[in-house]
Amino acid sequence: MDDSAAKPAQTFRIETAGGAPRIAASIAVLIVLVLALLPMVASRTLVQDFIFLFYMLALAQCWNLLAGYAGLISVGQQAFVGLGGYLLFALTLIGGLNPLLAILLAGVISALCALPTALIVFRLRGAYFAIGTWVVAEVYRLVFAQIKPLGGGTGTSLTSSVTSSVPGIEQVRALLDVRTPAARDIVSYWVALTLVVATLAAVYFILRSRRGLALGAIRDQEAAAAGLGVDIYRIKLAVYVATAAMTGMIGALIYLQKARISPDAAFSVLDWTAYVIFIVVIGGIGTMEGPVIGAVVFYLMQRYLADFGAWYLILLGTLGILIMLFAPRGLWGLILNWRDVTIFPIGDG
Amino acid sequence: MLLEVTGLRKSFGSIVVADALDLVVAPGEAVGIIGPNGAGKTTLFNLIAGGLTPTAGHIRFDGRDLLGVAPPARCRAGIGRTHQIPQPFEKLTVFENLLVGAVYGRQKSEREVAQACGEILERLGLLRRANALAGSLTLLERKRLEMARALATAPKLLLLDEIAGGLTEGECGELVATIREIRKTGVAILWIEHVVHALLAVIDRLVVLNFGRKIAEGEPKAVMQRPDVHQIYIGIEA
Numbered sequence: 295m296d297d298s299a300a301k302p303a304q305t306f307r308i309e310t311a312g313g314a315p316r317i318a319a320s321i322a323v324l325i326v327l328v329l330a331l332l333p334m335v336a337s338r339t340l341v342q343d344f345i346f347l348f349y350m351l352a353l354a355q356c357w358n359l360l361a362g363y364a365g366l367i368s369v370g371q372q373a374f375v376g377l378g379g380y381l382l383f384a385l386t387l388i389g390g391l392n393p394l395l396a397i398l399l400a401g402v403i404s405a406l407c408a409l410p411t412a413l414i415v416f417r418l419r420g421a422y423f424a425i426g427t428w429v430v431a432e433v434y435r436l437v438f439a440q441i442k443p444l445g446g447g448t449g450t451s452l453t454s455s456v457t458s459s460v461p462g463i464e465q466v467r468a469l470l471d472v473r474t475p476a477a478r479d480i481v482s483y484w485v486a487l488t489l490v491v492a493t494l495a496a497v498y499f500i501l502r503s504r505r506g507l508a509l510g511a512i513r514d515q516e517a518a519a520a521g522l523g524v525d526i527y528r529i530k531l532a533v534y535v536a537t538a539a540m541t542g543m544i545g546a547l548i549y550l551q552k553a554r555i556s557p558d559a560a561f562s563v564l565d566w567t568a569y570v571i572f573i574v575v576i577g578g579i580g581t582m583e584g585p586v587i588g589a590v591v592f593y594l595m596q597r598y599l600a601d602f603g604a605w606y607l608i609l610l611g612t613l614g615i616l617i618m619l620f621a622p623r624g625l626w627g628l629i630l631n632w633r634d635v636t637i638f639p640i641g642d643g
Numbered sequence: 644m645l646l647e648v649t650g651l652r653k654s655f656g657s658i659v660v661a662d663a664l665d666l667v668v669a670p671g672e673a674v675g676i677i678g679p680n681g682a683g684k685t686t687l688f689n690l691i692a693g694g695l696t697p698t699a700g701h702i703r704f705d706g707r708d709l710l711g712v713a714p715p716a717r718c719r720a721g722i723g724r725t726h727q728i729p730q731p732f733e734k735l736t737v738f739e740n741l742l743v744g745a746v747y748g749r750q751k752s753e754r755e756v757a758q759a760c761g762e763i764l765e766r767l768g769l770l771r772r773a774n775a776l777a778g779s780l781t782l783l784e785r786k787r788l789e790m791a792r793a794l795a796t797a798p799k800l801l802l803l804d805e806i807a808g809g810l811t812e813g814e815c816g817e818l819v820a821t822i823r824e825i826r827k828t829g830v831a832i833l834w835i836e837h838v839v840h841a842l843l844a845v846i847d848r849l850v851v852l853n854f855g856r857k858i859a860e861g862e863p864k865a866v867m868q869r870p871d872v873h874q875i876y877i878g879i880e881a
């Protein structure tokens with residue numbers, strides 16, 4: 295839907311629903327640059343906080359593509375976070391691979407595992423699909439709890455030879471004059487930043503493509519889209535597999551950073567799905583901007599309120615429900631009502 | 644024949660909404676369907692377009708049995724439809740709504756179909772709304788968008804479900820002129836309509852449905868004059 299689609303003979307001009315893409319692109323590049331340079335000046339805590347923010351945002355973008363566009367309300371994405379994490383451990387500890395290569399491979403293998411998983415859960419509709427994805431994630435958890443070389447039910451840790459084999463740590467240590475653990479965090483930060491930018495770019499380009507047109511149609515009126523020739527099953531399968539790959543890579547990165555894994559943590563529905571759904575819902579489902587806003591809000595709440603324990607969770611839940619009831623388009627929807635702006639011009643208003 | 648429906652039956656539990664239906668449409672032909680509310684007209688469209696599966700009977704289209712063929716494949720085979728209650732993609736622009744049908748229904752690239760989409764918008768008087776979000780359209784515009792989107796798929800058979808309701812006399816005349824033009828391009832039409840005078844201005848043949856059954860069929864004016872049909876027609880108009 296770019297302007298080049300309009301041939302000279304036409305008397306009309308096709309615009310995207312977006313405002314000023316060039317300005318938005320410049321701002322985006324600027325933000326990424328600032329974020330890339332941030333570890334030079336930021337404290338180690340802030341660097342760690344940002345890693346958390348980055349991977350929650352990347353997970354949220356994936357879930358939003360899945361649920362907000364393709365209508366696949368999965369509550370089992372922790373299956374791929376855990377799978378990615380365990381693959382990282384297996385490939386580095388047992389396979390002896392470099393961690394960065396292991397992250398990429400974790401993505402590929404997650405996609406391969408997503409195919410047979412989809413054949414099962416895609417037979418289910420609506421609420422049964424959601425429950426099905428959860429059950430599958432539990433099966434994944436139970437399977438990994440049986441694998442003794444990876445610590446079975448109690449889990450295992452990465453050796454320091456693995457965690458320090460990530461390329462760049464030595465250079466960062468020398469260059470910024472920090473100690474090795476801090477240098478490791480900074481390298482993880484850059485990997486996380488790369489991954490979140492890659493995820494945003496992937497989602498953006500998927501939504502701008504032919505597929506994106508179909509996904510927008512499926513989001514708005516699935517049956518009508520089918521009647522216009524859109525192969526719903528194929529597109530949903532493609533989205534499910536693609537998000538599984540991205541989620542698997544994010545999982546691998548998360549557990550490279552944590553350096554310790556256990557089945558209960560890696561396949562946690564609260565950490566890797568409930569919080570992610572919260573982010574997407576409060577930000578605004580079915581838009582790319584929503585999860586960005588949601589992730590920032592979630593990070594701030596986590597940062598300043600998590601000490602309140604159970605009260606924090608009650609607050610999260612209450613906020614989520616209030617937004618669903620009174621602002622179903624999320625915070626981004628509220629902003630749109632107030633001002634007509636779009637950051638990612640993909641024609642979703 | 645382009646469309647051949649034989650012995651079609653559809654029941655929801657104990658309610659039968661299509662019963663022993665036979666219907667044919669020749670290439671380029673225009674056939675009208677009338678019948679009271681709840682007669683099963685929309686259900687018939689859903690069965691032809693693939694949204695519903697028949698309980699019994701067969702539907703052949705363009706020489707091919709449609710049993711087990713999913714809606715997207717039926718669209719690509721040449722069945723385009725509108726919905727009685729418009730179903731626009733609200734957060735896409737009007738032009739993008741057409742692109743969905745053109746790109747996926749015809750299996751072409753956006754570039755190849757952009758021109759055709761523009762022409763369809765022009766024909767349906769939606770060109771100046773091309774860049775508006777479909778969610779912002781009025782009911783009349785939404786109905787036009789339904790037709791534009793179906794046409795964008797380059798159908799051989801166009802299924803129209805009550806598109807003239809609520810139009811003024813002038814708008815109705817325009818609609819009739821538009822549908823006549825579409826016919827000239829060789830598209831066959833199956834049109835469900837309560838506004839009988841609009842229907843009669845276009846169609847070659849009229850089918851009357853009641854309680855899921857075909858109770859009359861033939862030359863439109865002759866069919867309308869049958870006492871039993873007249874009875875039902877008075878019910879519809881009232």
Ligand SMILES: Nc1ncnc2c1ncn2[C@@H]1O[C@H](COP(=O)(O)OP(=O)(O)O)[C@@H](O)[C@H]1O
Nearest residue numbers: 655658660678679680681682683684685686687
């Ligand atoms: N999915 C469904 N489940 C149960 N009953 C249905 C369904 N769809 C339609 N019906 C019933 O079938 C009958 C015919 O409906 P419809 O085809 O919409 O009639 P028409 O378009 O002629 O007004 C109605 O009584 C309606 O309530």
Ligand SMILES: [Mg+2]
Nearest residue numbers: 684685686727
């Ligand atoms: Mg109807």
